[in-house]
Amino acid sequence: MKNHPPIRLIGAPTDIGAGSRGASMGPEAMRVAGLATALQAHGLHVIDDGNLSGPPNPWQGPVEGYRHLPEVLAWNTAVRDAVSMSLSAGEFPMLLGGDHCLAIGSITAVAAHCKNKGKRLRIVWLDAHADFNTSNITPSGNIHGMPVATLCGFGAASLVNLADPAPAIKANEIVQIGIRSVDIDEKQFVHQQGIEVFDMRAIDEMGMRSVMDQALIGVDENTHLHLSFDVDFLDPDIAPGVGTTVRGGPSYREAQLCMEMIADSGRLASLDLMELNPALDHRNKTAELAVDLIESLFGKSTLMRVRT
Ligand SMILES: [Mn+2]
Numbered sequence: 001m002k003n004h005p006p007i008r009l010i011g012a013p014t015d016i017g018a019g020s021r022g023a024s025m026g027p028e029a030m031r032v033a034g035l036a037t038a039l040q041a042h043g044l045h046v047i048d049d050g051n052l053s054g055p056p057n058p059w060q061g062p063v064e065g066y067r068h069l070p071e072v073l074a075w076n077t078a079v080r081d082a083v084s085m086s087l088s089a090g091e092f093p094m095l096l097g098g099d100h101c102l103a104i105g106s107i108t109a110v111a112a113h114c115k116n117k118g119k120r121l122r123i124v125w126l127d128a129h130a131d132f133n134t135s136n137i138t139p140s141g142n143i144h145g146m147p148v149a150t151l152c153g154f155g156a157a158s159l160v161n162l163a164d165p166a167p168a169i170k171a172n173e174i175v176q177i178g179i180r181s182v183d184i185d186e187k188q189f190v191h192q193q194g195i196e197v198f199d200m201r202a203i204d205e206m207g208m209r210s211v212m213d214q215a216l217i218g219v220d221e222n223t224h225l226h227l228s229f230d231v232d233f234l235d236p237d238i239a240p241g242v243g244t245t246v247r248g249g250p251s252y253r254e255a256q257l258c259m260e261m262i263a264d265s266g267r268l269a270s271l272d273l274m275e276l277n278p279a280l281d282h283r284n285k286t287a288e289l290a291v292d293l294i295e296s297l298f299g300k301s302t303l304m305r306v307r308t
Pocket residue numbers: 100127129131144230
């Protein structure tokens with residue numbers, strides 16, 4: 001691919017914000033599934049200096065509504081700094097999680113970069129869950145259920161203040177797709193904050209094409225498109241390797257179309273691939289599917305079309 005910025009793989013091997021163990025093995029599973037080779041086959045330059053490091057998972061219960069807050073802060077600080085450095089170097093940062101709490105650090109860095117460069121930010125959040133819990137309404141205290149609320153300024157002060165100035169993003173900079181499991185109080189808060197959500201019913205009723213058309217409205221040459229992809233977005237029949245499966249997700253073809261339409265926008269500039277859990281996978285098939293879908297994000301499946 002001509003003129004595409006180099007892709008930097010940033011492994012963040014932790015399950016510090018999750019409710020089950022194993023997403024810490026996600027980065028290596030993506031490497032084993034051939035991520036770098038697949039991207040190189042499309043003419044992309046890939047840099048992989050290995051994984052970030054951080055504190056181990058102490059596996060404790062919640063304290064004032066949060067599990068592992070100090071460790072979550074340490075990991076997110078490392079992620080924020082690595083993504084920030086990569087963007088400053090003119091690269092495309094690809095965060096390999098690790099659980100979805102790490103999107104706090106990643107998107108904090110992306111949002112700061114956009115402010116700096118005068119770019120419009122559009123975050124596409126693919127997930128079965130809204131990840132819009134707070135310490136007051138969370139049933140579990142797992143911070144991987146809170147990253148979107150935290151980025152919008154509703155969360156632990158230490159995490160919210162990873163952004164300077166805080167909050168990192170405004171609710172109208174994010175669009176969520178594939179949602180099908182939301183806690184009752186969380187649902188009310190999502191509506192109150194005005195997050196744009198295309199849930200599974202929207203995909204059923206309108207089809208993925210129309211949903212993506214709407215999700216990408218306004219994406220122009222001055223837009224930085226960030227994709228935060230939770231593997232549990234996908235139907236568990238095709239993607240069992242994740243700790244928080246919810247039945248009734250997008251099929252293989254729907255997921256491909258979603259990726260292809262993001263590729264067609266030509267504006268994708270950073271990616272989080274999150275929650276892949278090899279301990280729950282079958283012979284690494286979910287990692288292989290993730291590699292396949294990431295290839296489509298870079299134009300693999302549009303070969304039959306002439307790009308204008
Ligand atoms: Mn998530």
